[in-house]
Amino acid sequence: MQLFEVGDLTLVRVLELEFPLGPAILPIGRDPASLADSCAWAKPQFVTPAGDVVFALSTIGVVSDERRIVIDPCCSFDLRRDNPDIEERAAALLDDLLPEAGFAPQDVDLVLNTHLDGVGWNVRPGPDGWVPAFPKARHVWTRLEIERARKGEEEAQRRDLASLAPLTTAGVVDEVEASHRVTSEISFRPSPGHSIGNVDIWIESRGESAVIVGDHVLNPMQCADPDWAGLDQLAEAAPRIRRALLSECARRNTLMIGPHFGTPGAGRVRPHGDAWRLEPEPAR
Numbered sequence: 001m002q003l004f005e006v007g008d009l010t011l012v013r014v015l016e017l018e019f020p021l022g023p024a025i026l027p028i029g030r031d032p033a034s035l036a037d038s039c040a041w042a043k044p045q046f047v048t049p050a051g052d053v054v055f056a057l058s059t060i061g062v063v064s065d066e067r068r069i070v071i072d073p074c075c076s077f078d079l080r081r082d083n084p085d086i087e088e089r090a091a092a093l094l095d096d097l098l099p100e101a102g103f104a105p106q107d108v109d110l111v112l113n114t115h116l117d118g119v120g121w122n123v124r125p126g127p128d129g130w131v132p133a134f135p136k137a138r139h140v141w142t143r144l145e146i147e148r149a150r151k152g153e154e155e156a157q158r159r160d161l162a163s164l165a166p167l168t169t170a171g172v173v174d175e176v177e178a179s180h181r182v183t184s185e186i187s188f189r190p191s192p193g194h195s196i197g198n199v200d201i202w203i204e205s206r207g208e209s210a211v212i213v214g215d216h217v218l219n220p221m222q223c224a225d226p227d228w229a230g231l232d233q234l235a236e237a238a239p240r241i242r243r244a245l246l247s248e249c250a251r252r253n254t255l256m257i258g259p260h261f262g263t264p265g266a267g268r269v270r271p272h273g274d275a276w277r278l279e280p281e282p283a284r
């Protein structure tokens with residue numbers, strides 16, 4: 001795990017998996033080799049020396065206002081639920097890694113999600129089907145994201161709604177505004193792009209700040225190329241909002257944390273040419 005201090009708070013990044021993605025998968029819409037060549041600063045943490053995107057699955061834990069909070073367990077594989085090792089994978093994160101990091105699922109009060117395109121480890125397999133993975137917690141998404149799934153116009157939306165069902169049936173989902181304040185130190189901020197109801201999650205304490213970007217920034221190479229649309233559903237809006245985010249992070253020296261960034265999973269945005277780069281943050 002990696003620990004980052006932000007003012008009075010300690011953020012814990014719990015890494016589930018990390019692997020190089022083949023060039024055919026990411027970056028979408030860009031020539032991976034030339035993009036990686038122009039991002040020497042991203043190697044080897046965020047791009048392999050061979051030019052493959054390093055892709056991680058991670059979850060962030062933080063305690064704020066005496067509430068034990070887990071952020072973005074949704075950013076994990078959700079599509080291969082028939083995987084024979086799905087129970088082992090759930091147990092590895094939920095029964096080993098998160099408790100070791102001080103976030104045993106039964107002690108978690110709040111689960112915050114930047115967006116909904118599958119629920120990842122908000123749920124886990126039980127004897128009679130999928131159940132909430134954090135049994136005492138409220139699970140928070142923006143109303144816009146859940147409404148989008150409810151419309152069910154596309155297969156992906158119907159799948160999202162089905163994956164959410166164990167939580168909605170248990171009555172443990174809170175639908176909030178995109179500018180929702182979670183605690184005195186944590187707030188949602190709308191960042192429509194990856195999806196319409198997507199948010200960045202800001203953490204601010206004693207003049208320091210961090211932002212968890214979900215899938216809004218999939219890989220730090222998007223600092224150098226904010227127009228790279230990645231998996232954005234709103235391909236026109238996303239680059240503009242990403243530029244505004246990167247500019248603010250650079251100006252405020254904000255720690256940017258990406259659930260899918262290679263280890264250490266976080267960095268400081270610095271001006272670089274006519275765009276930015278991400279300076280990997282040393283973690284404890």
Ligand SMILES: [Zn+2]
Pocket residue numbers: 115117194215
């Ligand atoms: Zn996503």
